[in-house]
Amino acid sequence: MALAGLYIHIPFCSVACHYCDFHFSTSLHSIDALVECIAEEMFLQKNYLPSPEIETVYLGGGTPSLLKKHHMDVLFNAIHKNFKLLPQAEITLEANPDDITKEKLSLWKNYDINRLSIGVQSFHDDELKYLNRIHTSKQNYQSVGMAQDAGFQNISIDLIYGIPLEKNHNKLQQSLRSALELNVQHISAYCLTIEPDTVFGRWLHSGKISAADDTFQAEQFVLIQNTLLQQHYEQYEISNYAKPHYISKHNSNYWLDRPYLGVGPSAHSYNLHSRQYNIANNELYIRQVKQHIIPAQIELCTNTSKYNDYILTRLRTKWGIDANEITKKFGIHFELINKKKIEEFMSEKMISFDENVYRLTKEGMLIADHITRAFFIV
Amino acid sequence: MEHIRNFCIIAHIDHGKSTLADRLLEFTKTINQRQMQDQVLDDMELEKERGITIKSHAIQMDYTYEGKKYVLNLIDTPGHVDFSYEVSRSIAACEGALLLVDASQGIQAQTISNLYLALENNLEIIPVLNKIDLPGAMPEEVKDQMVDLLGCDRNGIIAASGKEGIGIDLILEAIIKRIPPPKGDKNAPLQALIFDSVFNSFRGIEVIFRCYNGVIRKGDKVKFVATGKEYIADEVGILRLNKEPREMVEAGDVGYLISGIKSAKEVKVGDTITHVANPCEKAIKGFAEVKPMVFAGVYPVDTSEFEDLRDAMEKLQLNDAALVWEVETSMALGYGFRCGFLGMLHLEIVQERLEREFNQTVITTVPSVQFWVFDTKGNKHIVNAPSEMPDPSKIDHVEEPFIKAQIITKSEFIGPIMKLCMDKRGILKNQTYLTAERVEMNFEMPLSEMVFDFFDKLKSISRGYASLDYELIGYRESNMVKLDILLNGDRVDALSAIVHRDRAYEWGKKLCEKLKELIPRQQFEIAIQAAIGSKIIARETISALRKDVLAKCYGGDISRKRKLLEKQKKGKKRMRQVGNVEIPQEAFMAVLKIE
Ligand SMILES: Nc1nc2c(ncn2[C@@H]2O[C@H](COP(=O)(O)OP(=O)(O)OP(=O)(O)O)[C@@H](O)[C@H]2O)c(=O)[nH]1
Ligand code: SF4
Ligand SMILES: [Mg+2]
Numbered sequence: 027m028a029l030a031g032l033y034i035h036i037p038f039c040s041v042a043c044h045y046c047d048f049h050f051s052t053s054l055h056s057i058d059a060l061v062e063c064i065a066e067e068m069f070l071q072k073n074y075l076p077s078p079e080i081e082t083v084y085l086g087g088g089t090p091s092l093l094k095k096h097h098m099d100v101l102f103n104a105i106h107k108n109f110k111l112l113p114q115a116e117i118t119l120e121a122n123p124d125d126i127t128k129e130k131l132s133l134w135k136n137y138d139i140n141r142l143s144i145g146v147q148s149f150h151d152d153e154l155k156y157l158n159r160i161h162t163s164k165q166n167y168q169s170v171g172m173a174q175d176a177g178f179q180n181i182s183i184d185l186i187y188g189i190p191l192e193k194n195h196n197k198l199q200q201s202l203r204s205a206l207e208l209n210v211q212h213i214s215a216y217c218l219t220i221e222p223d224t225v226f227g228r229w230l231h232s233g234k235i236s237a238a239d240d241t242f243q244a245e246q247f248v249l250i251q252n253t254l255l256q257q258h259y260e261q262y263e264i265s266n267y268a269k270p271h272y273i274s275k276h277n278s279n280y281w282l283d284r285p286y287l288g289v290g291p292s293a294h295s296y297n298l299h300s301r302q303y304n305i306a307n308n309e310l311y312i313r314q315v316k317q318h319i320i321p322a323q324i325e326l327c328t329n330t331s332k333y334n335d336y337i338l339t340r341l342r343t344k345w346g347i348d349a350n351e352i353t354k355k356f357g358i359h360f361e362l363i364n365k366k367k368i369e370e371f372m373s374e375k376m377i378s379f380d381e382n383v384y385r386l387t388k389e390g391m392l393i394a395d396h397i398t399r400a401f402f403i404v
Numbered sequence: 405m406e407h408i409r410n411f412c413i414i415a416h417i418d419h420g421k422s423t424l425a426d427r428l429l430e431f432t433k434t435i436n437q438r439q440m441q442d443q444v445l446d447d448m449e450l451e452k453e454r455g456i457t458i459k460s461h462a463i464q465m466d467y468t469y470e471g472k473k474y475v476l477n478l479i480d481t482p483g484h485v486d487f488s489y490e491v492s493r494s495i496a497a498c499e500g501a502l503l504l505v506d507a508s509q510g511i512q513a514q515t516i517s518n519l520y521l522a523l524e525n526n527l528e529i530i531p532v533l534n535k536i537d538l539p540g541a542m543p544e545e546v547k548d549q550m551v552d553l554l555g556c557d558r559n560g561i562i563a564a565s566g567k568e569g570i571g572i573d574l575i576l577e578a579i580i581k582r583i584p585p586p587k588g589d590k591n592a593p594l595q596a597l598i599f600d601s602v603f604n605s606f607r608g609i610e611v612i613f614r615c616y617n618g619v620i621r622k623g624d625k626v627k628f629v630a631t632g633k634e635y636i637a638d639e640v641g642i643l644r645l646n647k648e649p650r651e652m653v654e655a656g657d658v659g660y661l662i663s664g665i666k667s668a669k670e671v672k673v674g675d676t677i678t679h680v681a682n683p684c685e686k687a688i689k690g691f692a693e694v695k696p697m698v699f700a701g702v703y704p705v706d707t708s709e710f711e712d713l714r715d716a717m718e719k720l721q722l723n724d725a726a727l728v729w730e731v732e733t734s735m736a737l738g739y740g741f742r743c744g745f746l747g748m749l750h751l752e753i754v755q756e757r758l759e760r761e762f763n764q765t766v767i768t769t770v771p772s773v774q775f776w777v778f779d780t781k782g783n784k785h786i787v788n789a790p791s792e793m794p795d796p797s798k799i800d801h802v803e804e805p806f807i808k809a810q811i812i813t814k815s816e817f818i819g820p821i822m823k824l825c826m827d828k829r830g831i832l833k834n835q836t837y838l839t840a841e842r843v844e845m846n847f848e849m850p851l852s853e854m855v856f857d858f859f860d861k862l863k864s865i866s867r868g869y870a871s872l873d874y875e876l877i878g879y880r881e882s883n884m885v886k887l888d889i890l891l892n893g894d895r896v897d898a899l900s901a902i903v904h905r906d907r908a909y910e911w912g913k914k915l916c917e918k919l920k921e922l923i924p925r926q927q928f929e930i931a932i933q934a935a936i937g938s939k940i941i942a943r944e945t946i947s948a949l950r951k952d953v954l955a956k957c958y959g960g961d962i963s964r965k966r967k968l969l970e971k972q973k974k975g976k977k978r979m980r981q982v983g984n985v986e987i988p989q990e991a992f993m994a995v996l997k998i999e
Contacts, residue, residue, distance in 0.1 A: 033959055216955040216956060217951075217953075217955045219954065219955055240949065240950045240951040241947075241950045241951075243950075243951050244950040244951040247951065263957075264953060264955075264957075265955055265956065277958060280957070280958055280959050280962065281957075286959060288959055288960070292960070293959075293960070294959045294960035294962075294963075295959075296959070296962075301962075301963050303960065325963065331963075331966065334966050334969075334970065335962055335963070335966055338957070338962065338965060338966050338969065339957065339962060342957055391953065392950065392951050392952070392953060393927065393949075393951070393952045393953065394952070394953040395952045395953050395954060395969060396927070396952040398969055399969050399972055399973045399976070402969060402970060402973050404970045404973045404974050404977070
């Protein structure tokens with residue numbers, strides 16, 4: 027039986043970062059009602075997953091670190107009432123450095139939160155400002171330090187690279203050094219992408235900023251890769267690095283075709299047969315849940331969509347593509363239908379083949395989408 | 405036969421032919437409420453989407469008038485210039501025509517050209533002033549125009565609205581009273597004219613015909629005169645909303661025939677059907693040959709699909725008699741077809757129909773008109789594609805097709821239209837005021853300047869108040885050169901164009917810029933160059949794509965991302981690989997988009 031994950035989306039932030047296209051609101055007045063509704067949604071959706079046993083919980087957003095004690099009580103009561111949380115469960119909370127205090131940390135411990143994902147993004151105040159983050163680099167060090175002092179032994183930090191303030195890579199190198207000094211177990215490094223419905227997106231449209239230089243970004247990707255691998259982090263997914271035993275179980279579930287339930291506005295769920303999308307609007311979400319309606323749209327998976335999902339997710343990870351598994355799961359002969367492309371990518375050293383598994387090479391990762399498209403069935 | 409009437413509805417585009425047909429079908433109870441929808445005869449998906457008629461459509465109605473039962477065969481025709489060949493074939497199956505004029509727009513260019521087609525075939529014309537319900541209708545003024553054009557009796561013009569169902573009874577009365585019944589002899593040998601055909605994958609080819617003499621019965625042994633092929637008439641019948649089998653179809657009527665014909669080549673529009681045992685003496689005069697205006701290469705995206713595409717083209721040709729083609733080869737694209745079209749809309753429709761009805765993904769190359777190239781030895785070469793252009797050193801001179809364009813517009817737009825035509829190397833021949841506000845302008849200009857985006861420009865500068873008709877008037881000498889495009893040093897013949905020398909430099913530069921926009925970045929650098937002969941006149945570079953990977957792929961991203969990549973991959977299917985560069989379809993049309 028595949029163990030499941032629970033994702034809780036907290037759709038509030040104190041300010042909007044210029045690059046962010048997640049669903050959130052900066053007006054916090056409905057937060058109490060919304061948290062109540064998330065609890066109610068857990069009840070409405072309790073039978074969604076194949077089994078009530080939950081192996082991972084992830085509080086994401088938005089900014090879950092701004093939740094108060096009474097919010098956390100409501101959520102965790104609902105979790106325990108509706109699901110069976112396994113003893114070794116990985117429970118992650120996303121936190122912004124500016125929210126982290128001793129009090130908050132000990133509060134989180136009370137709910138058995140054992141993993142923090144801290145949005146430090148950069149160790150340069152000018153970059154943080156450019157991204158419209160409200161914390162400083164100093165707060166980055168302090169918050170991670172406090173979390174470690176409070177006994178959190180599984181800490182992840184987010185970094186953003188490809189920030190076009192300078193043409194050289196000095197700042198990124200410094201940020202990486204700082205990150206390594208913090209000695210965290212996990213680092214997620216995301217390339218700055220400009221999404222249409224964001225401040226940056228509008229600036230790009232109006233010409234205030236220009237499109238990213240992909241050579242610059244590619245160089246930074248490689249720089250991060252080399253630095254972290256050297257320090258014995260494992261790149262288990264394109265944007266994710268972990269010390270041994272510290273890969274994110276919750277996120278890995280997404281890539282290993284395991285079921286998950288997402289609650290809260292804009293959250294997504296997957297139960298091996300269908301994917302489900304919650305409405306991305308706080309008011310409508312509240313209104314519907316209050317009427318005991320699950321505010322979601324369902325999309326059935328087909329054999330082809332599942333095959334494509336497999337290619338898409340597996341190729342990005344260290345688990346890679348297992349041709350035999352594909353045949354077993356989907357009845358599709360991966361090597362047969364992709365013979366030419368496999369040969370081509372192998373000869374270009376974009377993919378490798380090892381113990382029956384195809385994986386992206388370091389170079390291949392830079393063109394993961396290109397390779398994914400090539401193997402897709404459309 | 406006294407009780408049969410064959411008529412078509414003709415007009416300028418959008419003057420309401422198909423909508424009026426709806427009302428006639430409703431009024432005669434040929435279709436019921438449940439089957440009714442707007443422009444019900446426009447049954448092709450493309451017609452519905454674009455709101456225009458592409459194919460003529462025949463349908464039979466019953467109508468009782470003054471106690472007598474009549475059979476009325478209606479043919480709805482398209483209004484767009486590119487489909488005038490459809491109109492001309494429909495006319496051959498009729499004795500009369502409803503000529504519609506939109507009461508708010510008055511007489512337009514295709515009102516006149518379609519009227520002439522009908523008059524050449526001696527059709528009885530019933531003038532209908534349509535859309536009288538419109539607030540902007542100018543009934544008296546437009547009636548004046550119609551009287552002037554037709555020399556008809558003012559009282560003979562029927563005021564109608566297809567939308568509101570006004571005047572329908574009067575129209576039906578006029579059809580019965582004014583249009584003569586078909587002539588012909590039931591007892592004479594069978595003589596039926598094929599004017600359309602459709603491919604049906606279950607039943608073979610369906611032939612649509614007008615029976616002039618004799619009777620065709622189910623089970624008859626028949627012969628197609630031009631091809632000499634013989635068949636058994638497995639099924640004959642009439643065309644209602646669906647096909648309705650009958651024991652026979654008689655002289656004067658329009659019907660269909662199914663006889664298990666599998667090969668598209670055996671059916672020629674314009675051919676005559678007769679009996680094997682008792683053949684008619686003469687074939688019916690067929691149709692004038694179509695004169696394609698634009699030529700373009702049509703290639704399968706995947707070279708291995710050439711035979712499938714050929715099969716699809718043959719089947720499509722059955723239903724599109726104006727489509728002509730021959731096999732051609734391109735260095736860049738391999739085997740394909742050089743096709744002749746009546747205009748750019750026709751080209752677009754053919755491409756869409758190949759995709760939707762026959763599941764073909766095709767690339768169309770840069771369209772071109774037909775040039776005549778005279779070499780230094782005095783030989784004439786017909787050049788339908790830039791690749792056929794002889795070496796410049798061997799060329800004495802080039803001639804290009806000229807047209808006479810007739811534009812009807814409001815007088816306030818004379819200035820801008822004049823400028824547009826001059827920009828297009830046009831010469832104003834004359835200008836006639838039809839009324840104080842309406843003017844007819846006649847230009848002579850190169851077809852190549854007119855055929856691509858002229859119509860769109862004309863419409864936009866006249867805010868829609870200009871209509872255009874044109875005809876070929878012959879070839880004239882012009883200073884044309886071949887402009888080549890090189891990608892990473894290799895000439896891509898499918899991207900070449902023949903352009904006027906005075907503009908070649910500017911075009912080369914703009915074309916390179918446009919291609920840079922349209923060709924997606926790839927894993928290596930792409931150099932785009934424009935050249936005349938061996939001389940490079942412009943260059944652009946597309947830098948290599950260094951990174952093609954999205955940052956995040958968590959729960960909700962998975963299906964969003966999958967759909968995005970799937971869509972991109974589908975888009976790629978429309979791209980053609982030339983050397984190692986992938987070129988999207990739009991790139992081949994870039995030449996047309998140059999300002
Ligand atoms: N107000 C009004 N609108 C009409 C009338 N007849 C047609 N229309 C509108 O005019 C537009 C064109 O109508 P169609 O019947 O498709 O015209 P058409 O002549 O068949 O067009 P083509 O086949 O493309 O040449 C549609 O939007 C109709 O709704 C009418 O009598 N009155
Ligand atoms: S990045 Fe995080 S904190 Fe910033 S707007 Fe997005 S969800 Fe909120
Ligand atoms: Mg129509």
